[in-house]
Amino acid sequence: MASVVTARPHLPRALALPSTARKLLFRCSAASTMDAPSASSDGSEKKTTTVFVAGSTGRTGKRVVEKLLAKGFGVVAGTTDVDRARGSLPQDSNLQLVRADVTEGADKLVEAVRGVDAVICATGFRRSFDPFAPWKVDNFGTVNLVEACRKAGVTRFILISSILVNGAAMGQLLNPAYIVLNLLGLTLVAKLQAENHIRKSGINYTIVRPGGLTDQPPTGNIVMEPEDTLYSGSISREQVAEVAVEALLCPEEASFKVVEIVARADAPNRPLKDMFAAIKQN
Template sequence: MSDTDNPTTTETVLVAGSHGQVGQHVTKQLAEREREGYHVRAMVRKDSQVDEMESMGAAVEAVVADLTDSVEHAVDGCNAIIFAAGSGGEDVYGVDRDGAIRLVDAAADEGIGRFVMLSSMGTDDPKSGPEPLQDYLIAKAEADEYLRKSDLSHTIVRPGELTTAPGTGEIRVGTDFELGNGDIPREDVASVLVRVLEYDRLTGETFELLSGDDSIDGALGSLAEAGPDAV
């Protein structure tokens, strides 16, 4: 999508988990790009969260929907979805897995053009992760696999440990699942999720993400050029 004052098209992006820590960054960044044609549908679980999300800008409309229930009305009319929702460890199978699957199904029924999934490092081998996180990693891995088997144009982003530090705009990506341990600010993760929407050549890609020395566009551009078989 080009940066113009009067875009000829509007891209409506549903942000699942918009009230969460990563989701708020995603919503804000998309809202700031309204002049590029972005419109944000911020999915929240509570009526009390609507005003807070819509205060982020004129490009933001909030919709109340629960991932454990019907989500079709939230998806209706959208062009893309960024899944940044999470249960916080309280209901990993009900939200992180089944909720994601429910949204994938709704997206497929609606004919959504793009689905970007926020996942996690460690989902390639959940049983090797710390025991307290294994159920979460299993749930995320099963959601990722369901998305992969769908007909949706998708990208799966697997960051390391998330921090509250300010974003630096510098990252490191890899598809061989050998980046090692590390962390990354949530703000940078959000920036990657948003930018992925503009890289059609990352469709079908799953990649890990940590803080690094490359610019976001530089890292994503190199990954896109390398193609889905890059290691």
């Protein structure tokens, strides 16, 4: 797989070890750099937690990349168009650009994710005349990425999905949002199938289901609820990215959970760590 590096993040020797010899050392209150055995005599070297972002040039994925970099993570930005990514993503010494197309199969994705500590999947199909596009990206594409992680030994996976994916079981078949989104190639059904695969994969996951996505700055505080609870509402992509990144920083509170999020002007401003902790583990 071809890759283009604009600025290579620090990738320590520990990442070259077999997956069984590596550990994710995320801590909620810690910064995103962690102490590691140093090759230097002064012991000053740090291990940078590195995250692969699928869909990095999308409107949500770009915000995920920016928030990860702001917190000091190393980022491997997966993209189908490296030139586009180079022009739209930040210039940062902790950012690496890699060509990665989730629709091309798990084997081609393995090298893109090999050596990273976690994956955030922010992919989404682009509207086209292909009626199978939602399934190619939102179902099979996500499954390919999960399987690539399993082959490469990556054990932490964050998926950005959508509320109402399980609308049929929630009695929301006549919900206008459920109807409209499924008119585009049964998009929500495709997303639900991908979620089900993740939950059976054995990978430590957090599935984030946002309401309707807006490109505007946040206008309210985040509300987080258990799965199959919310059937309306919207939220800024900025806040969705914030929740996805926070899921990495709070593994004890966020692991093996499906959460649904919207923003409301009258909601209290609560720490995301506390919100994750309040959701019952699946």
